[in-house]
Amino acid sequence: MSCILCKNSELLFITDQLRQIGEYKIVKCTQCGHYQLFPLPTKKENIQFYEDNQQDKLSGVSMVEDRLHVDTQRRVDYMRYNFPKEISILDVGTGYGHFVTAMRKIGFENIDGQEPSSGRAPVWAIQEDIENLDYQYDIITLFHVLEHVFDPKSLLKKIRNLLNPGGVVLIEVPNIDEALMNSSPAYTKFNFFRAHLSYFNASILENLIVSTGFKEVSVHPIQRYSVLNVLNWLKTGEPQLENPSFIVPNKYKFIDNAFRDKMVENGTTDTLWARGVV
Ligand SMILES: [Zn+2]
Numbered sequence: 001m002s003c004i005l006c007k008n009s010e011l012l013f014i015t016d017q018l019r020q021i022g023e024y025k026i027v028k029c030t031q032c033g034h035y036q037l038f039p040l041p042t043k044k045e046n047i048q049f050y051e052d053n054q055q056d057k058l059s060g061v062s063m064v065e066d067r068l069h070v071d072t073q074r075r076v077d078y079m080r081y082n083f084p085k086e087i088s089i090l091d092v093g094t095g096y097g098h099f100v101t102a103m104r105k106i107g108f109e110n111i112d113g114q115e116p117s118s119g120r121a122p123v124w125a126i127q128e129d130i131e132n133l134d135y136q137y138d139i140i141t142l143f144h145v146l147e148h149v150f151d152p153k154s155l156l157k158k159i160r161n162l163l164n165p166g167g168v169v170l171i172e173v174p175n176i177d178e179a180l181m182n183s184s185p186a187y188t189k190f191n192f193f194r195a196h197l198s199y200f201n202a203s204i205l206e207n208l209i210v211s212t213g214f215k216e217v218s219v220h221p222i223q224r225y226s227v228l229n230v231l232n233w234l235k236t237g238e239p240q241l242e243n244p245s246f247i248v249p250n251k252y253k254f255i256d257n258a259f260r261d262k263m264v265e266n267g268t269t270d271t272l273w274a275r276g277v278v
Helices: 043-051 054-059 065-082 098-105 152-162 185-191 202-211 227-236 250-266
Strands: 011-015 025-029 035-038 089-092 111-114 137-143 163-174 215-222 271-277
Touching: 011 035, 065 098, 065 137, 089 098, 098 111, 137 152, 152 163, 152 202, 163 202, 202 215, 202 271, 215 250, 227 250
Parallel strands: 089 111, 089 137, 137 163
Antiparallel strands: 011 025, 025 035, 163 271, 215 271
């Protein structure tokens, strides 16, 4: 087996402590520094994994809209303030479709969602494999998709082909350099799991997007979870599962704001937000 990104075959063992006990390990490429799952499931196994909705069953975390409301709202606000409502958008790996539904509600009507997993896809979703699509879009979004796919490079190349000249790709992925990864062994174990084949940091993500031909590439650290969630991990070593703290009560907001600013400054946020232009 070789590195998902640079194809180097020298991989360094990092840990066999994953969220699910099993045959999987985490390895690091000695050439480009990319972290990935080992061994990689076959493409067929991966399709079956999502068909059976295994990620939701195994993670113990539900994907109901309430839980994801803060994420959806942040993404919708970004779109609202940066793009006109007429633009055409494709949301790749739309899941249960929360983002697309929220966008349509505020007047972005020219938006499609693609979701290959029949266990999740809403009735309106395009279930076709991305490889077979040939429409053109102004914006393509990939929210927590890239870490799940076999070949992020070829997916981004395909996405570039699906974008109009001047089109924009928007990407959100978890950040392997997040503060908790170095401070909570319990979190580190929870964070490594079967569904994620790749674990990106800012520079590897940036290089990947540049290498697939995008211009004006930028990567920004953003913090999804609040200081309460992080402190809970440090104190209990347990996830908050159904009720994670995305926000804190108003009275204590100044603490959370200071925490978020520091994480952004240090590049140790839990999430990365990237964009690239065709
Ligand atoms: Zn590599």
